[in-house]
Amino acid sequence: MTLFEDLGISPATLKSLKKMGFEEATPIQAETIPMSLQNKDLIGQAQTGTGKTAAFGIPLIDKIEKEKNHIQGIIIAPTRELAVQVSEELYKIGSGKRVGVLAIYGGQDINRQIRALKKGPHIIVGTPGRLLDHINRKTIRLDNVQTVILDEADEMLNMGFIEDIESILAKVPEERQTLLFSATMPGPIQKIAERFMKDPQVIRVKAREMTVPSIEQFYVEVQEKNKFDVMTRLLDIQSPELAIVFGRTKRRVDELAEALNLRGYTAEGIHGDLSQAKRMSVLRKFKEGSIDVLVATDVAARGLDISGVTHVYNFDIPQDPESYVHRIGRTGRAGKTGMAMTFVTPREKSYLSVVERTTKRKMERMKAPTLDQALEGQQRAVVDKIVQTIESNNLQYYRQAAEELLSDHDPATVVASVLKMLTKEPDNTPVRLTEEKPLPMRRDRDKKPQDRRRGQDYNRNKNYKPRTAAKRTGGKPSRTPR
Ligand SMILES: Nc1ncnc2c1ncn2[C@@H]1O[C@H](COP(=O)(O)OP(=O)(O)OP(=O)(O)O)[C@@H](O)[C@H]1O
Numbered sequence: 130m131t132l133f134e135d136l137g138i139s140p141a142t143l144k145s146l147k148k149m150g151f152e153e154a155t156p157i158q159a160e161t162i163p164m165s166l167q168n169k170d171l172i173g174q175a176q177t178g179t180g181k182t183a184a185f186g187i188p189l190i191d192k193i194e195k196e197k198n199h200i201q202g203i204i205i206a207p208t209r210e211l212a213v214q215v216s217e218e219l220y221k222i223g224s225g226k227r228v229g230v231l232a233i234y235g236g237q238d239i240n241r242q243i244r245a246l247k248k249g250p251h252i253i254v255g256t257p258g259r260l261l262d263h264i265n266r267k268t269i270r271l272d273n274v275q276t277v278i279l280d281e282a283d284e285m286l287n288m289g290f291i292e293d294i295e296s297i298l299a300k301v302p303e304e305r306q307t308l309l310f311s312a313t314m315p316g317p318i319q320k321i322a323e324r325f326m327k328d329p330q331v332i333r334v335k336a337r338e339m340t341v342p343s344i345e346q347f348y349v350e351v352q353e354k355n356k357f358d359v360m361t362r363l364l365d366i367q368s369p370e371l372a373i374v375f376g377r378t379k380r381r382v383d384e385l386a387e388a389l390n391l392r393g394y395t396a397e398g399i400h401g402d403l404s405q406a407k408r409m410s411v412l413r414k415f416k417e418g419s420i421d422v423l424v425a426t427d428v429a430a431r432g433l434d435i436s437g438v439t440h441v442y443n444f445d446i447p448q449d450p451e452s453y454v455h456r457i458g459r460t461g462r463a464g465k466t467g468m469a470m471t472f473v474t475p476r477e478k479s480y481l482s483v484v485e486r487t488t489k490r491k492m493e494r495m496k497a498p499t500l501d502q503a504l505e506g507q508q509r510a511v512v513d514k515i516v517q518t519i520e521s522n523n524l525q526y527y528r529q530a531a532e533e534l535l536s537d538h539d540p541a542t543v544v545a546s547v548l549k550m551l552t553k554e555p556d557n558t559p560v561r562l563t564e565e566k567p568l569p570m571r572r573d574r575d576k577k578p579q580d581r582r583r584g585q586d587y588n589r590n591k592n593y594k595p596r597t598a599a600k601r602t603g604g605k606p607s608r609t610p611r
């Protein structure tokens with residue numbers, strides 16, 4: 130166990146951590162904070178949900194010279210939502226010291242950002258495209274930046290952001306500290322390290338598995354055409370508090386969200402073709418619990434930290450093990466437990482073993498549930514709710530009606546009809562889902578990272594040409610405005 134007090138952190142920052150309820154440092158924090166405070170270049174890899182944000186955020190905040198009103202640190206993140214989330218966490222860590230943190234991302238009014246920049250923030254968290262925009266307009270100057278952090282570095286490489294990042298780093302003084310963090314560090318990340326870092330230390334938190342042990346992992350073998358029914362039955366049985374469903378493409382995400390709504394679930398999709406306002410509002414509703422199911426593409430959910438996500442459904446099996454790790458890592462965060470279900474069609478079974486080999490963890494087989502089991506699950510959920518209501522013991526206004534009912538009918542009949550009324554019976558409303566082409570039979574183990582994002586373009590760099598996407602869909606990949 131490592132206490133933050135033993136890591137050389139200033140009292141002001143320790144005070145903020147206390148306020149945030151952080152009692153002890155996680156392993157990646159314990160290992161990287163002291164080195165980072167000494168300005169070393171680092172590559173930090175640790176499992177999802179283990180506090181990498183604070184691992185780079187705490188020393189960054191600590192090193193900020195408060196009186197100097199210029200940008201001293203920048204953090205680059207692959208998506209707008211992640212930039213916002215990271216800036217919020219940093220703001221909290223820096224609240225004791227009153228450090229100025231600003232998120233800068235595409236889809237938000239640039240003039241508003243320029244006004245905020247004039248106030249002299251110490252730290253900027255941004256997406257590559259919009260950061261570059263401001264640099265070119267000279268509304269962001271990086272001459273005094275001492276620390277650069279790439280969060281989800283491997284993802285930014287996948288998305289084709291490398292040239293944007295290179296242009297940004299060219300404006301930062303050479304004698305900076307550069308940090309790279311992600312739960313996955315596939316081979317090509319070495320390229321970034323060689324290009325942008327000075328003799329980086331690699332810190333990998335030693336873990337037997339690449340995924341956290343507190344996530345139970347299952348696979349369900351199912352034919353493509355039965356996937357949706359199986360998923361809704363599982364949702365009925367498992368009754369997640371909050372669930373994330375992953376689909377392979379943006380079209381898939383839209384169709385799944387619509388289909389789930391048709392069957393009576395409150396679901397909304399999130400992906401790169403939606404307006405920024407819509408993306409933000411969907412996430413807000415999901416966090417507040419007014420949506421139970423968030424349907425997402427891989428990219429949309431990278432790094433997101435939403436408490437209360439108890440279940441992850443891989444409706445389409447991910448194309449590579451890294452995506453799997455990040456997808457299921459939306460649950461089981463900060464020591465909580467979670468459950469992940471991966472649907473696999475017979476043709477795609479080889480992907481399952483590739484995932485298992487990489488994560489060094491076997492998924493347990495789960496049988497597709499029957500309709501009866503789904504009904505049972507729903508009933509159980511209602512029974513639980515009734516028990517909770519009994520325990521809350523706030524029933525005086527209902528007693529008289531209850532006693533009248535019981536004088537005319539036997540108790541079991543009364544309770545059974547209440548159960549029937551409250552139970553959401555499994556719903557077979559027909560839905561329309563365009564069949565996804567199965568993933569190609571797997572031969573090559575090391576696909577080029579650029580080939581991964583078929584149809585998933587998300588704030589992507591203009592120089593990025595998703596070769597396979599254009600070919601397969603016959604259309605030009607769209608691009609979200611910066
Ligand atoms: N030392 C700590 N004690 C308690 N909670 C912590 C601590 N450090 C971080 N957390 C909380 O744990 C959660 C996960 O942290 P974070 O989002 O930084 O994980 P991550 O390692 O970046 O995951 P991912 O790989 O998915 O991006 C957050 O809610 C964060 O506030």
Ligand SMILES: [Mg+2]
Pocket residue numbers: 181182280432
């Ligand atoms: Mg993170």
